[in-house]
Amino acid sequence: MADSVLMKHVAPGLGCIVAWALFSSPFKAVLQVRASKALGTRNVMLQGVMFFASIMTAAGIVVSFGRYDHAGTVFIWGCTTVFILLVFYSAPLSALAEVLRSRCSASLYLPFAAMNVVNGLLWTTYGLALGDSFIYGPNMVGAVFGSLQVVLCMVYPSKPIERKTPPPDDAEMGSMLYDNGRPSD
8 A cells, every 4th residue: 555655655655746846947047048158068959849848748649639539648648748748858968979079068957957857657557557558668668778878978978168257146047048137039
C-alpha cells in the first residue's frame, strides 16, 4: 500500500513540481540572450523546442477531445506526448559534437540537465507503477540523456566566454523588456 501511494501519488506530484522547475530553469538565460541579441554558445534549439512542445501539447489535447473511442484517444495522446518528450529531452544533445570538439560544456546548461534527470526518473517511476510505456519509455530516455549532459558538464567544464560587450544587468534587462510599464517587442 505504501509503495502504491509513493509510486502512484507522491512520484507524479513531485514530478509536476520538478517539471515546472525544469521548464523554468532556462528562463533567465533565454531573457538575457534575447535582450542582448547575442546567441553566444547558448543552445537556440532549446527555445524552439519549448515552443514546439507547447503547440504539440495543445494539439494533442484537442485531438483527445475528438470523436475517438477511449483506446484511440489514449493511443493518439500517448504518441503525441512520446514525440514531444523525445524531441524535448534530445534537444540539448544537438550541442554534443561541439562539446566533444571544444572540450567545453558552455552550450549545455547544468541546472537544466540535472532537472531533466530528476524529472525523467520521477515520471519513469510513475510509468512503471502504472505499467504505462507511454509514460516510462520517453522519460527513461530523458533521464539517460540528462545524465549524459551532466557527465559532459563535469568532464568538460564550461570555460569563461569572452564577450565584446558586457551582459546587461537586471536593471538594464528590465528596461529592455518593459517600456513605460508595458512589455516591449
